[in-house]
Amino acid sequence: AQKVTQAQTEISVVEKEDVTLDCVYETRDTTYYLFWYKQPPSGELVFLIRRNSFDEQNEISGRYSWNFQKSTSSFNFTITASQVVDSAVYFCALSGRGNQAGTALIFGKGTTLSVSS
Amino acid sequence: DAEITQSPRHKITETGRQVTLACHQTWNHNNMFWYRQDLGHGLRLIHYSYGVQDTNKGEVSDGYSVSRSNTEDLPLTLESAASSQTSVYFCASSDVSGLLGDTQYFGPGTRLTVL
Numbered sequence: 001a002q003k004v005t006q007a008q009t010e011i012s013v014v015e016k017e018d019v020t021l022d023c024v025y026e027t028r029d030t031t032y033y034l035f036w037y038k039q040p041p042s043g044e045l046v047f048l049i050r051r052n053s054f055d056e057q058n059e060i061s062g063r064y065s066w067n068f069q070k071s072t073s074s075f076n077f078t079i080t081a082s083q084v085v086d087s088a089v090y091f092c093a094l095s096g097r098g099n100q101a102g103t104a105l106i107f108g109k110g111t112t113l114s115v116s117s
Numbered sequence: 118d119a120e121i122t123q124s125p126r127h128k129i130t131e132t133g134r135q136v137t138l139a140c141h142q143t144w145n146h147n148n149m150f151w152y153r154q155d156l157g158h159g160l161r162l163i164h165y166s167y168g169v170q171d172t173n174k175g176e177v178s179d180g181y182s183v184s185r186s187n188t189e190d191l192p193l194t195l196e197s198a199a200s201s202q203t204s205v206y207f208c209a210s211s212d213v214s215g216l217l218g219d220t221q222y223f224g225p226g227t228r229l230t231v232l
Contacts, residue, residue, distance in 0.1 A: 033218035045207060045223035052218055091159060095218055103211070104150055104175060105221060107159040 002027045004094050006108035013082050013115055021077040021111045023092030029053070032096035034068065034075045035105065039089040051075065082115045089113070120144075123208050123224040131232055136195040138227050140208030148211040149191040150221060151175075151183065153204040160207065166191055198231045205229070 003026040013019045025034065036048040049059065051068050059066045063080045079086050089112050093105040121142040130136050140149065147168050152160040162175030164183040172183050180202060182194045195202055206227045211219040 035220070037223075043205070044225050045209075047220055047222060050218065050220050093160075103148065103219060104162045104165050105152075105160070105209075107152075107161070109157060109159040 002029075002094055002096055002106050004092050004106055004108035006090075006092055006111050008111045009109070010112045010114070013113070015083060015115055015117050016081050017115075018078060018080050019082050019113065019115075021079075021090050021092075021113065023075045023077065023108060025073050025075065025092070025094050027073075027094060027096045029096035032094060035093040035095070036066065036075075036077050037091045037093065039091065039110070041087070045091070048077075079113075082113075084115050084117050087113060087115045121208060121210055121222060121224040123206075123227045125227060126225065127228045129230045129232065130198050132198060132200060134198050136198050136229065138193045138195075138206055138208075138229070140191045140193065140224060141189055142208075142210045142224075143189065144210060144212070144222070145188055146210035146212050147188070148213075148219065148221075149185070150209040150211075151181070151191065151193045152207045152209065153177065153202075154207060154226075155204050163193065163206075164191075195229075198229075200231050203229060203231045 005024045032053045034051045038046045056068050065078045067076045089110045091110045092108045095105050124139045150165040151163040154160045161177045163181050166172050166185040208224040209221040211221045
């Protein structure tokens with residue numbers, strides 16, 4: 001079975017702190033994709049990144065970076081110098097061929113990040 | 118700009134009533150999905166479609182149905198609303214029919230309350 005675990009339910013930091021959101025996944029597939037989405041207080045889901053299982057290069061986009069490690073089945077997300085606007089719920093998700101629901105996403109339960117000024 | 122919209126954005130209904138939530142996308146995407154979001158559960162898949170006339174059940178499909186008569190729309194119907202169906206509902210779409218890893222883009226969500 002496929003599963004995504006976000007063990008951190010809530011994280012609180014002060015502005016300018018770095019913060020890492022953990023994501024651990026389970027799958028027997030060799031081909032799969034991992035995603036991160038952001039859900040700000042307004043409620044919409046915003047796509048952040050997609051990685052496939054054959055590309056373990058870390059990625060950086062501005063203050064955001066992602067660390068993909070197949071050896072530990074993790075796809076962690078780091079925000080550098082956090083800002084109040086980063087306050088949101090962050091979801092990690094998995095899509096793999098072994099999913100009985102085709103290409104649909106399997107989501108973790110989300111991590112609520114609160115950044116205070 | 119292409120987009121995905123949901124209506125209504127908020128709905129209050131009574132137990133036993135039939136409710137239909139609309140989802141419309143203008144990207145001409147083949148794949149469309151319905152998820153529900155509940156506290157402590159993240160998002161869970163209700164139904165999905167890979168194209169016109171194609172519908173499939175997801176993890177939590179009991180009490181829900183969908184139909185796909187055109188590319189743009191995937192309405193979600195609650196046949197007889199129950200309090201357990203109080204939730205936030207998200208529609209999503211992605212481009213290539215059945216393509217693994219295709220990025221899904223989400224609508225703004227519909228908050229449904231069943232009294």
